[in-house]
Amino acid sequence: MNRNSNHQGIHDTIPQNTVLDLENEVRNNVQIENDTVMNFFNSNNLNGLMSEVVNNPNPNEPQQAQQINTQEQNPSFANLVVRSLQSSFPFFIIALVKLLHQHFFGFLVVLGFLTTQHFANNILVKQIELKDKKQVKTILLLIGYLISHILIYFQIFNENNLEKCLVFLPPNVKKMDTWNLLWIVICSDTIFKFIIICIKAIFTLFNFNICSIQTRGNFYSTVEAFGSLYRSLIPIHPWILFLFHFEDSNQSPKTLPLFLCIVYIILKLNQLYSLIIEFVKCIHEFYQGFPYGTNTVVNDSEDQICPICQDRYKNPINLKCQHVFCADCVSIWLDKENSCPMCRTKLFINKPKYRDGSTSFSIQWF
Ligand SMILES: [Zn+2]
Ligand SMILES: [Zn+2]
Known part of the structure; x- marks a missing residue:
């Protein structure tokens, strides 16, 4: 009873106009706040904020990390290739081991040939540098060692008549698949390089009054140029056999092999042309003598x-x-440099190649 009487008492004491004004003011304020909230949610700010939250869950993360994320999401083509190679590397090793196991003897022969050529090359170049102090016994042993390699190779693969490759005739091979093609052309190429090293070694021993020390570099480079030209002819026949080789003998379309064969011959003619030019240039220099002084x-x-x-x-x-x-x-x-040993004045443009009696280490596999 006392409380009601008190409440009524307060209302009674405040003027009626003042109460109405206060109520209106409170209503207006609430309306303004509601409008502000609604405007905020409707505005683009929210969309921007939401997208920022999605792209960068942690707003405090450094800018650099964001860039890395972007790179990871959009890797370049080079990155994709590297990643692909990294992931496929173990499988490549597995395939290589299988291939090695399958053709172990073939790999061993190629490895042995390349090692022999490396050592034979080094020995001959050192002996040529020694001029009159060269060791005849070492050079003779080198020639014997290389000839024995050639004879053993032809003896082991007697059935295949691989020596025919050296005179541009087809070897006796059941099928000229990729492995056989590469193996035959690489081995024939190395065998011919052994023959070239033997010719240079015999010339180093006996000279045959062909030329003096001043022009012997020209002789070595001419022999090498001839060797390169001859070696580029050896793979032609095996390659043509390979291009026309079919696993299934009933397979008859010849259009693609013919097309590939024409492309191969065009490319080959281009290579032969530059090798012939090089050979002619060497012969010209051989007869020119020593024109530098x-x-x-x-x-x-x-x-x-x-x-x-x-x-x-x-x-x-x-x-x-x-x-x-x-x-x-x-x-x-x-024979090794193109400038004066004292003042380094250039006497000719390019450094000489193969004038010191060395033999190319490149493999003519095509
Ligand atoms: Zn001197
Ligand atoms: Zn000089």
Whole structure:
């Protein structure tokens, strides 16, 4: 009773207009707040915020991490290739081991040939550098070693008549599949390189008065150019057999092999053309002699010594840069370099190749 009486008492004490004003003000404020909230949710701010939350769950994450995420989501083509290779590498090894197991003897022969060529090459180049001090016994042993390799190879694969490949005739092989093709052309190529090394070694031993030390570099490079030309002809027949080879003998379409064969021959002719040009150039240089200096006369005093051998001049040669050396000394230098050993003046454009008696290590497999 007292409380009701008190409430009524307060209402009674506040003027009626003031109460109505207060109620209206409260209603307006609530309406404004509702409108603000609705506007916020309807605006693009929310969409932006939501997309930001989706793309970057942790807003405090550094910018760099965001970039990495973007790269991971959109990797470049190179990254995809690397990833693919990384994931397929173990399977590649499995296939290689299987291939090695299947053709173990073939791999062993190729590996043995390449190792033999490497050592034979090094031995011959060292012996050629020694000039008159060369070891005849070492060179003879080298020739014997290479010839024995050639004979053993043909003896082991006697049934296949692989020696025919060296004279551009087809070997006796049941099917010329990819493995047989590569194996035959790589082995034939290496065998012919052994023959080339033997020719160079025999020339180093006997010379046959073909040329002096000054022009012997030209002889070695001419033999090498001839070898490269001949070696490029060896794979032609096996390749044509390979291109026309079918697993199923009833298979008759010849259009694709014919097309591939024409493309192969066009490419081959292009290669042969550049090799013939190189060979002709070598023959021309061989007959040209030593065009990089002229014979000269030096006072025979003790202070006049050749800068290379540190001894008195023998057949002194005056280079274009006016530096003087023994003819033999500078010839051996210019078999490997294209500039004067003293002032480095260029005497010809490119560094000489194969003038020192070395043989190409590249494999002519096509
Ligand atoms: Zn000298
Ligand atoms: Zn010089």
